[in-house]
Amino acid sequence: MKRNIIFLFLICFMIVFSSCSQKPEKISKSIVVYTSLYPLAEFTKWIIPEAQVESVMPQGVDPHNFEPSLKDIQKLYRANMIVYLGNTDIDRWIDKIKDELTQKGVKVVRLQDSIQFKKYSSGNEIDPHIWLDPILTAEIIKVIKNAATEITPEKKDLYEKNFSIYETKLKELDNSYRQGLSNCSLKDVIITHEFLNYLSSRYGFTSYFIVHEPEQEPSLKRIKKLKDLMKQSSIEYIVSEPEGERIAKALSEETAAKILTFNTLHRADTQHRLDYFQIMNENLKTLKTALKCH
Template identity: 30%
Template sequence: MNVRRLIPTAALAGAVALGATALTSCSGAGAVGGEDGKLGVTASFYPLQFVAEQIGKEHVKVDGLTKPGVEPHDLEITPKQTAQLGEADVVLYLKNLQPAVDKAVAQSGVKNVVDAATLTTLEAHGAEPGHGEEGHAHQEGDEHAGEHDGHDHAAGGTDPHVWLDPVKYAEIAKGVGAALEKADPGHAADYRKNTDELVGKLAALDTEFKDGLKNTASRTFITTHSAFGYLAERYGLDQEGISGVDPESEPSPARMKDLQAVAKKDNVTTVFFETLASDKTAKTLATDTGLKTDVLDPLEGITDTSQGADYFEVMRSNLKNLQKALGAK
């Protein structure tokens, strides 16, 4: 499965409702701006890095912990990187997505931290009867919950892939904007303006998905990476994961047989894979069922092979690929 830091405690204490719960205080000092006078922001992986860049623009210097091409769940952090975390003015991360980041944040003495998981409502996208492993999550009581592929999910088996739902991503953007305002009040008006602009773009993207997926021949899509539970729920689709949380693992013969039946019953034409993971299982299923393959990007990072240069471009590529696969009218 493919998938990729935080704010002055006192200043952040009064953040708006969306941001307030995200602020946690850690001991230790953090730098107050870099030598160039910009607010130093460290983001754990691409979706948070993108939000910080879009809202902070010329007032911030954003560093990403997860470099392009690195699977976020598998990220390892060096002692040097942990020490550098403590120098950030603001750290943005998504708790329980990257265990190494959670540990580094706790050890670094970071003073100003925003957990994006507290800026919106996370949900469990568990398996439904006859639908295999929908979403990326496990239910409580699942002995494998939180153990797969570095996916240490929050209590209750919540799915972390909220950025793939433009509405929930907009909620995160509002919280990050509020945090930057509190961390750097001198540029609060700009952060507010940029936040409103980004939220507006996300609302437009939401409308594009709603309209583009309103009338389709099928509502079911099959993917190696079960990261699209929020997207499927938002637009009335049914996600079917081949291997559950780990796209590199071999699905059981029973699961492959189930998916062949689902493909036939639900008029599925395409098996999706992503560029950061192996397409082996997708191609195996496609060959066995006579289906096509295509890319559905979980947007955990942008690389030279991504179908777009940023979040919006890749999401629109995802929409186009879904429309083609589902037979949009």
């Protein structure tokens, strides 16, 4: 309740602020784009390399717990284009101001309006992790390409060319996953939180999560259920995103299972500076190990 009150205050302030100010000046030499999180910024740069692209979410912040500041909201009103997921726990706050942004001349790209999202295993909450699916990522960059073309139609050929290049690379990545996960001894994988729904559905395996969201505590009932599954299916690994190591250890200590790292791309890889394709290929290696693929 407190979080909603604070956010509504910020929205009201911005509406008054924007109504009393001039329409923000757009930079003519390049498109200014803000995205709700890192992977969407990466994808936007593929299509519009000359754009000034920035993720609103600061580096190192868990996107599930991000709360925008007044400064973050103000940024959006100065953009040419905004790219975000939609009604998810990561960036649904943009839904509350999208009409106001549109009225101010900002091109608002809400991916959920163009792409079919899945729901989490329980409840009606939308699973945001579509960027981990190469086929859905191709759909994302198509939406971005079309939006960019509306803003600068004179660059349509460039955007089409860039889209074609990355669509081909994404198809190659999809093929690598299909081949790499086609001959595996296991069909089940244990993960820390629920982030593999899209990949497991695409490539024919089942993921079992310890907790639904990273900040939750694993229940004894859940730990016992997963221990039984691991023993029954000879599962020797737990797949964990970097921020989920504490959760993974809770089960690892009970089963002696080894922990494998999976990069969910919630954040930029500032340590190794790997790009999307390098990260996704590393993730494929992790899944092949966990599923005992040949």
